[in-house]
Amino acid sequence: MDPDYVLFARVMEAGSLSAAARVLNISPAMASKRLARLEARLGVRLIQRTTRRLAATDAGERFHADVVAILGAIAAAEARAAGARDEPAGVLRVSAPTSFGRLHIAPHLHRFLDAAPRVELELNLTDANVDLIGERVDVAVRIAAEIPPSLVAHRLGSSQRLLCAAPAYLAEYGAPRTIGELAKQRLLAADGQWPWRLVNGHRRRQVDGRSHVRTNSSEIVRELALAGVGIALRSVWDVGDALADGRLVPVLPGWEGPRDLGIHAIHPRAPAVPAAVRAFVDFLRGTLDPAPWERPAGQDQVARAAAPLVDTGMAIRQRTPSFPSVNEVRAPS
Incomplete structure (x- = not known):
């Protein structure tokens, strides 16, 4: 197989000369030179180059399909010859x-x-x-x-996200009753996780804030929430166990991160x-x-933990459980 064909295929997969060059351990200048050499040999422009992106020409699209088919056939033939087609190594x-x-x-x-x-x-x-x-x-x-x-x-x-906090934090600072009251609370989020986008049925709200403790670690946010430092927006796969055993309790039940x-x-x-x-x-x-945090038994446990909370001074008590079910739609792969 002509190595320039392999280069062209990698450029198309990566979307840039520099990324393809890194994969092949050559310089971007060499990749550009070899691509130009291939186009000169074929007598046709394969890729339109601009300052912002690369785009295949019609001839380039057709040639790419042929090259991918050839590379796939060669890879399959080599695997059969080596007797390792289905053996991970x-x-x-x-x-x-x-x-x-x-x-x-x-x-x-x-x-x-x-x-x-x-x-x-x-x-x-x-x-x-x-x-x-x-x-x-x-x-x-x-x-x-x-x-x-x-x-x-x-x-x-799926990755369902809920607002949650430790009972000790809510006992000391009180549970917010509206989205607007979050501005008066200690909020926790890692760098890059603002703003919070929250939904409740057809209602949409965005919460801009500042983390009470600045960190680049999502795990630190989880530990701070467990320690009673503030309110966090966490994925059920991350805090489902803490919600089930009461170390964390939901805040503003019904509001959650979008399920996209x-x-x-x-x-x-x-x-x-x-x-x-x-x-x-x-x-x-x-x-x-099924994912552990989406299994029916786990949902029942989290549902009980997710009951709306009533602030009664230093005590927090629960009312009737209310927790939206998690429905996964498996996308074709």
Whole structure:
């Protein structure tokens, strides 16, 4: 296979010369030179270059489809020849949000490692949205409303978010009864998590605020909320256990974050998805289907904890439980 064909395919997948160059370990200048050489040899413009983006020409789109098919056939042929088409092996770089990785991936990793002993796993936990191409990440768990079309997404579950606080905090400062009263409370959020967008049926509100403690760690926000420092907007997958056993209680029941967020396993588009990537995505699906925080029993426990609260001075008591059910719609992958 002509290496310039591989370069062209990587440019189309990554959307930029510089990102493709990083994947192939060459300089952007060399990538540009080789792409120009390919176009000169073919006698046709494949990509329109502007200062802001790259866009394939009609000829480039057709050529890309042919190249992807060829690369896929070659990869499949090599896998068959090596007898390793379905055997996960090699380095697998995985990225996941810090709290989610610690709570819902790390405790189960031994099963994946036992089933795929030839895989060399590298797990990086970070709350940043990593550049999969630039950082050479094979699989990432991303919590987002939308996934770029350059990536393949497999939906793992939903991410419902509730306002919550420790009973000790509410006993000392009182529970807010309206969204407007949040401005008088101690609020907690990590850098980049403002403003809060909240919904209640058809009502929509946005809360701009300042965290009582500034931090770049979502896990620190969780610990501060548990310690009674303030009110936080947290995902049920993160604080469901604390809501169920009463260490945290919902604030302003009925108000929650929009349900547009999904939890996805994502990986770059490729002519042939490596066996290790397929195996890890299957592992995540098997571990999180159904997701622990969406299982009926867990919902019942959280529902009881989510009952509207009445501030009675230093005491907090509960009324009839009221908690919206979580309905997952699995997107095709």
